[in-house]
Amino acid sequence: MKLGVFSVLLAQKPLEEALDFIAAQGLEAVELGTGGYPGNAHCNPEELLADRGKLSRFKQAFESRGLMISALSCHGNPLHPQKAIANQFHHDFMQTIELAELLEVPVVNGFSGCPGDSDNALYPNWPVAPWPNDYQELLAWQWEQKVIPYWRETGKAADDKGIRIGLELHGGFSVHTPATLLRLREAVGEVIGANLDPSHMWWQGIDPVQAIHILGRAGAIHHFHAKDTVVDPINVNRHGITDMQPYTAMLGRAWQFRSVGYGHDLKTWADIMSALRLVGYDYVVSIEHEDGLMSIEEGFSKAVGNLQQVLIKEPLGQMWWV
Known part of the structure; x- marks a missing residue:
């Protein structure tokens, strides 16, 4: 495995300054935001696709520092019921796929x-209860009319270019659990897999190690994020796991994101790394920093130090003792 970082946390730095900082931390890989919610501060597909000289210099910035690009990330809502919003997210995602092919980056x-509740809706609608039965009917309509058709078409476009799609399992979106990811993968094909982030498993009450086993046995982990979560044992009884308070209300929230090692101990993270190796994932572990109690540099540095202790880096050898 290689240790990397989702570079949007360093968006305030120019690209080459950010890469120098990343390389100095001893990392080997960088995941880049290319649009959508993370923005494109370090990687603007429209500019790079229009200028092959700029594209060449962009690649050289990574190669000269011994860094690889693990993934291009364009997180948005291409199923948004407002067409103008959905179309922009889709445009950015398709440009990202095109750029990934040129950069020889295997994962987007x-x-x-998440769609709305009808073709006339204005906002996404995320059903999470089976009753009243309206929610079941809504869920069936969303998947049959919106989710599966969109990703069949988009998945084919990516597959034709040799690109895999890593969907992040995230609350508020149609794919948010191992089961929903596998449902879409079964309908669309193996081009669909997970960008698995354990932080989103913990707050939903899912054990990330078991999620790794469920998805990994199906060959459905395309990329991996390293971010932690802490669940407050008092506040969760007041607000539940679908706590709608803003992330800034940290003292009263049911759960919050933390840097690696500050929500769960290193034994838990060692179990996660072992589970990844066990199911055959040997790609990049990409740090995502969203810790409201730590500065960017401190939270990132602590995540690096903690993961360096548990990451399994060397290739598998023979069991010499058997």
Whole structure:
């Protein structure tokens, strides 16, 4: 495995300054935001696709520092019921796929999106209860009329270019659990897999190790994020796991994101790394920093130090003892 970082946390730095900082931390890989919610501060597909000289210099910035690009990430809602919003997210995602092919980056990450409750809706509608039965009917309509058709078409476009799509399992979107990811993968094909982030499993009450086993046995993990979550044992009883308070209300929230090692101990993270190796995932572990109690540099540095202790880097050898 290689240790990397989702570079949007360093968006305030120019690209080459950010890469120098990343390389100095001893990392080997960088995941780049290319549009959607993460923005494109370090990687603007429209500019790079229009200028092959700029594209060449862009690639050289990574190669000269011994860094690889693990994924291009364009997280948005291409199923948004407002067409102008959906079309922009889709445009950015398709440009990202085109750029990934030119950069020889094998994975494009994103969200599945979430439709509304009809063709006339204005806002996404995320059903999470089976009763009243309206929610079941809504869920069936969303998947049959919106989710599966969109990703069949988009998945084919990516597959034709040799690109895999890593969907992040995230609350608020149609694909948010191992089961929903596998449902879409079964309908669309193996081009669809997970950009698995354990932080989103923990707050939903899902054990990330078991999620790795469920998805990994199906060969459905395309990329991996390293971010932690802490669940407050008092506040969760007041607000539940679907706590709608803003992330800034940290003292009263039921759960919040933390840097690696500050929500769960290193034994838990060692179990996660072992599970990834066990199911055959040997690609990049990409740090995502969204810790409201730590500065960018401190939270990132601590995540690096903690993961360096548990990451399994060397290739598998023979069991010499058997």
